[in-house]
Amino acid sequence: MxxxxxxxxxxxxxxxxxxxxxxxxxxxxxxxxxxxxxxxxxxxxxxxxxxLRSASSLSKGRTDAVGILVSVITRPSVMARLVGVIDVLSDAGLDAVVFNVENRAQFERHLSSIIDQRRVDGIISISLRIPEERVTRIRKLGIPLVLVDNSLPNFPCVYIDDVAGGNMATKHLLSLGHRRVGFIGDNEHTALGKSSSEDRYVGYLMALEAAGIEPDFDLVARGPHTSEAAAALTSAQFELGQHRPTAIFASSDTLAVGVIKAAQHHGLKIPDDCAVIGFDNLDISSILDISTVNQPLLESGIKGASKMVSLLNGEIAKPHREELPLDVVPRGSSLGIQRNNSTKLYGVVEGPIGLQILQRGEELVS
Amino acid sequence: MxxxxxxxxxxxxxxxxxxxxxxxxxxxxxxxxxxxxxxxxxxxxxxxxxxLRSASSLSKGRTDAVGILVSVITRPSVMARLVGVIDVLSDAGLDAVVFNVENRAQFERHLSSIIDQRRVDGIISISLRIPEERVTRIRKLGIPLVLVDNSLPNFPCVYIDDVAGGNMATKHLLSLGHRRVGFIGDNEHTALGKSSSEDRYVGYLMALEAAGIEPDFDLVARGPHTSEAAAALTSAQFELGQHRPTAIFASSDTLAVGVIKAAQHHGLKIPDDCAVIGFDNLDISSILDISTVNQPLLESGIKGASKMVSLLNGEIAKPHREELPLDVVPRGSSLGIQRNNSTKLYGVVEGPIGLQILQRGEELVS
DNA sequence: GCATGCCATGGAACCGGTTCCGAAATGGGA
DNA sequence: TCCCATTTCGGAACCGGTTCCATGGCATGC
Missing domain, CATH: 1.10.260.40 (lambda repressor-like DNA-binding domains)
Structure with missing residues (x-):
């Protein structure tokens, strides 16, 4: 034999x-x-x-696999969405084939591979903007496509209103009495076509305008999406002397961490000398007590994948386009001590943010 | 037509x-x-x-896809390994099919699915211990299997010596003069069979013994793998009065964050009143200036996936079993101010760790 | 001029399931 | 007892590539 x-x-x-x-x-x-x-x-x-799976696929005419394109997977926000997607697909018996996109070339390569080799039944794109010509192709070929954290005409998608989010964040700072509000954003995503940061910036400008404040472009800066870069950019703003910002909106929590580092470096107390708000509500912002704009990350993945499952079942994705809600999560980095439900330590210790950060009383379950 | x-x-x-x-x-x-x-x-x-991919797969007799089993994907350490794996597989033209394992039942289900449906050419297991009977089956069926952050006889694997790591961490604390060193670990991984935490605990005991210190089991505690749980457990130890630990080894950085929260809660200054060291060298530990044991996470994924690529090419994985190096990264949470290359702020401001954390001068690139 | 051998090529058999059509078996009703 | 509907089943055709073998053409060598 x-x-x-x-x-x-x-x-x-x-x-x-x-x-x-x-x-x-x-x-x-x-x-x-x-x-x-x-x-x-x-x-x-x-x-x-x-x-044998492949034999079955061949006769059935489908692979029961879904391709997932994710922008730099290491970003915690992207990660959270991905988890939601994978879990839903698994439950539906679909394979989750993950493609990590870190640059334009890789993006194109993966797109070709997915589209031209017919290896998956559908595509879920997370935080990426797909180039126009690819979209045309996908549409013509009738490949199911779902967008998560992005939007495209005629395709199911789950997204947030970044402009509104930027607006909310900035308004929060304005409502606390700040007039000189800085913006720290990133320019990285632009490389892959998506730019939440820019949309949030637009929201920032709108909020300023609504408050009758003339934007000061010395208080606006963009760089790579790392806290180190954000710290450097912020540092420059703090050197403006009396023209320095008294509050800063960082377009993501990662950047907000950098802003805080810079503030400490300059001996500025947070939030008294400079209030800070970030965006995304990552774990880190909770740990460091950073105010932020919360967006449902895991949920975005879950909803996106659910739409894909519907599509593959020949149904129509229920809410075809879905905008998820945002809300400001005020924390110590903007509200400071004068807040309310503090533990006893909270009012007692006078000190820089670092302290408050770690003392803010989570009830310690015993 | x-x-x-x-x-x-x-x-x-x-x-x-x-x-x-x-x-x-x-x-x-x-x-x-x-x-x-x-x-x-x-x-x-x-x-x-x-x-059509599946037609090709059928005749060729291989899927050109690799299944990746990952324990709770959201854990930053797991995430980093996964990224390494995915990148290498993509470069080799292999599909990365990700299975997220969060509990025993899911684990079994995914294993069955992978093994019995012949959907992938090989399996990479990240931070999971595969049940004995499954291993037997896999071995009998001749399915290529590579372990990352774990080890199994006769299978290629990439791992670290957790016992040695725990030993190093504990020794670091002992070398600073501490005699009452606590241990905070987790018990979650046990559910999925893997228990780095336990191995690190063994290293901890060995270090104590080598130093001639009788272990005090009031200073040993385990709980879920969250900083909140760690904070609660640590809190209990701090209530031991004069018997409280003067230093704590947390079996992961995530837990170390909890330890620090608890210290602040009790008004203890770090590292003066209590030194802390974690494990993994996650981003968070760098941001919070937490001493830790560094292990090459991304690299473990890269090496593991490379072995899989070799196996699928019919070659033999080069170093069949590979132990990656560990090293202690001393930071403010154990060394404190008496350290050396501090920025000017460093020596000036007297305060709890939170401050030092955020002030420790990374050179801010301008 | 003829044998030899290599290159390029056509195409049948095959990979291992799925599906559909026709048929057999079963059972109920008249 | 016969007819028809229903349930259950066998198996050929099919999905769309890959591979191997046979074949034809052409150049080389004697």
Whole structure:
């Protein structure tokens, strides 16, 4: 014997039935007599038969796999969305094939691969803007596509209103009496076409205008999406002397961490000397007590993947386009001590933010 | 026309060649005349032909996909390894099919699915211990398996010596003169079979013994893998009065954050009143200036995936079993101010750790 | 001029499931 | 007892590539 490969035919022969019957048993058809089913199942067990996915895919005409394109996966916000997506797909019996996109070239390569090799049934794109010509192609080919944290005409998508978010964040700072509000954003995403940061900046400008404040472009800066870069940019603003900002809106929590580092570096107390608000409500912002704009990250993944599941079932994604809610989460980095429900330590210790950060009383469960 | 499906046969007919030739062109065989190749390629272009992955898989007998089992993906350490794995696989032209494992039931389900449905060519397991019977099965079936952050006889793996790591961390604290060193670990991983935390605990005990210190089990505690839980456990230790620990080894950075929260809650200054060291060298530990044990996370993924690529190419994974190096990264949470290269702010401001944390001068690039 | 051998090529067999159609078996009703 | 509907089943055709073998053409060597 050179090929001990056990296929559906072998099982059929052993069990004394036709291949069709075995197939029916495998797929849980109810067109099978109970006794027969048992006989087939026991034969499968005995021969240790394992169906071959690709053969099934070929005849069924679908792969039961979904391609997931994610922008720099290491970003915590992206990560959270991805988890939501994977969990939903798994539950639906779909394989989650992940493509990590870190630069334009990689993006193009992965897109080609996905589109031209017909390896997946659908595509979920997370925080990425797909180039126009690709979109056209995808549309023409009729490949199911769902956007998470982005939006595209005629495709199901889950997104937030970044402009509104930027507006909310800035208004929060303005409402605390600040007039010189700085903006620290990133310019990285632009490389992959998506720029939440820019949209949030627009919201920032709108809020200023609504408050009758003339924007000061010395208080606006962009750089790579790292806290180090943000710290450097912020540092420059703090050196403006009396023209320095008294509050800063960082377009993401990661950047907000950098802003705070810079403030400490300049001996500025937070929030008294400079209030800070970030965006995303990552774990880190909770740990460091940074005010932020909360957006439902995990949920965005869940909803996006659910839409994909619907599409693949031939249904129409229920809310075709879905905008998720945002809300400001005020914390110590903007409100400071004068806040309210503080633990006893909270009012007692006078000190820089670092302290408050770590003391803000989570109830310690014992 | 009811089926406009364009297959290799259509292309062959259109180009006036045989299917074999088209296939050869697609696979870059050099057995094809240049003129013919061009003709076929242009036909492919003209018809917008796209080969079907599953058909190819079926005849080739392989899927060119690798299954990745990851324990709770959201853990930053796991995440980092995953990124390494995905990047290497992508470069090798292999699909990365990710299975997120959050509990025992899910684990079993995914394992069955992977093993019994023959959907992937190999399995990479990250930070998970595969149940004995599954291992037996995998071995018998000859499915390529690579372990990352774990080890199993006769399978290629990339791992660290957690016992040694725990030892190093504890020794670091002992070397600073501490005698009452506490341990905060987690018990979650146990649910999935893997327990780095326990191994690190063993290292902790060994270090104590080597120093001639009798372990005090009031200073040992375990709980869920969250900083909140760690804070609660630590809090209890701080209430031991004069018997409280003067230093704590947390088996991961996430837990170390909790330890620090608890210290602040109790008005203890770090590192003066209590030194802390974590494990993993996550971003957060750098931001919060927490001493830690560094392990090459991204690299573990890269090396693991490389081994898988070798295996699938029929080669033997080069270093079959590979132990990655560990090293203590001393930071403010254990060394404190008496350190050395501090910025000017560093020595000036007297205060709790929170301050130092955020002031420790990273050189701010301008 | 003929044997030899390489290159390029056509195409049938094959990979291992799924599906559909026709048929056999079963059972109920007239 | 016969007819028809229903349930269950067998198996050929099919999905769309890959591979191997046979073949034809052409150049080289004697």
């Amino acid at each position: 050179r090929k001990p490969t056990i296929g559906i035919a072998t099982v059929a022969a052993e069990a004394g039935v036709g291949v069709g019957t075995v197939s029916r048993v495998l797929n849980g058809s109810n067109q099978v007599n109970e006794a027969t089913r048992i006989r087939v199942l026991s034969t499968i067990e005995r021969l240790d038969y394992r169906p | 009811r089926k406009p499906t364009i297959g290799i046969a259509t292309v062959a007919a259109e180009a006036g060649v045989g299917v074999g030739t088209v296939s050869r062109v697609l696979n870059g065989s050099n057995q094809v005349n240049e003129a013919t190749r061009i003709r076929v390629l242009s036909t492919i272009e003209r018809l917008d032909y796209r080969p």
